[in-house]
Amino acid sequence: MLDIMGMNRIIKLIFRWSAIALALLLVFVLSIYITMSVLIKGKEIATPNWVGKSVQAAYSECKRLSIQVQPIEGSRLTEGVPFIITRQFPEPGVKIKRYGIVKIYYTPRPDKILMPEICGKSLDESLKIMSDSGIRKGSISYIDSSSHPVDFVISQSIKTGEMINRGETVSLLVSRGERPFSYIMPDFIGLPLSRVEQFLKDHNLKIAKIEPIPYPVESGIVVKQYPHSGFRINEKNLITLGVSQ
Numbered sequence: 001m002l003d004i005m006g007m008n009r010i011i012k013l014i015f016r017w018s019a020i021a022l023a024l025l026l027v028f029v030l031s032i033y034i035t036m037s038v039l040i041k042g043k044e045i046a047t048p049n050w051v052g053k054s055v056q057a058a059y060s061e062c063k064r065l066s067i068q069v070q071p072i073e074g075s076r077l078t079e080g081v082p083f084i085i086t087r088q089f090p091e092p093g094v095k096i097k098r099y100g101i102v103k104i105y106y107t108p109r110p111d112k113i114l115m116p117e118i119c120g121k122s123l124d125e126s127l128k129i130m131s132d133s134g135i136r137k138g139s140i141s142y143i144d145s146s147s148h149p150v151d152f153v154i155s156q157s158i159k160t161g162e163m164i165n166r167g168e169t170v171s172l173l174v175s176r177g178e179r180p181f182s183y184i185m186p187d188f189i190g191l192p193l194s195r196v197e198q199f200l201k202d203h204n205l206k207i208a209k210i211e212p213i214p215y216p217v218e219s220g221i222v223v224k225q226y227p228h229s230g231f232r233i234n235e236k237n238l239i240t241l242g243v244s245q
Contacts, residue, residue: 047102049092050085055106055114058085059161066098071116071161073108073133082109083163115170117160123151123174130170138171144179151175180234187229188222193243196222200239208238215244 045065050058055071062069074086089103090096106114116133118126123140130137138157148154155173158164183203188196193210200207215223224242227233 044095136169138169145175146178148175150177182234212245
């Protein structure tokens with residue numbers, strides 16, 4: 001009888017502690033949910049009313065509010081003062097997240113356009129935007145960058161939002177991606193081809209072509225190379241070798 005009472009007491013304690021643990025877990029999960037909801041809502045911003053304002057005014061205000069605007073030229077048949085916003089999407093008052101995009105439609109001007117946002121987009125996308133906007137492609141310069149993907153536009157010669165002539169030429173600075181590890185090209189002349197091939201393989205360097213060349217030495221000896229010794233090379237370079245036969 002005592003054993004049964006003891007077992008009942010143990011079972012009740014187990015149920016009691018299980019209920020307490022479950023309640024604490026529910027409180028923990030609920031607190032996380034509330035915290036995340038507050039944080040997410042805290043990052044939301046009510047879209048300003050830009051209808052009737054100039055595009056430049058929208059650009060100035062969007063920087064302060066940490067949101068982005070995408071200006072879209074209205075129909076050429078639209079009448080009114082140029083570069084005045086006629087509508088927007090999302091509509092005024094709609095909440096969006098920080099750095100969200102608001103499309104603004106503005107009255108056009110026959111001889112002028114607003115420089116669109118090019119930075120932060122791929123080169124192909126940027127060139128399409130420029131072409132659609134009647135902007136001519138200027139020079140495209142490349143730079144090694146560990147913080148930007150390959151073919152990512154880093155800079156543009158005319159600032160976003162500036163009023164420019166239709167047909168204006170705009171140059172771009174584009175990322176080549178992270179600079180690969182480079183080597184100084186060794187002098188392979190006079191070495192056996194098998195030894196050179198192993199060296200290049202060990203350093204992840206690729207041979208593009210092996211050209212047989214009649215030469216008054218034993219066969220299988222490197223007698224010509226490109227790039228020449230002393231040049232800086234990396235994994236992207238292809239190497240050509242001339243070998244005696």
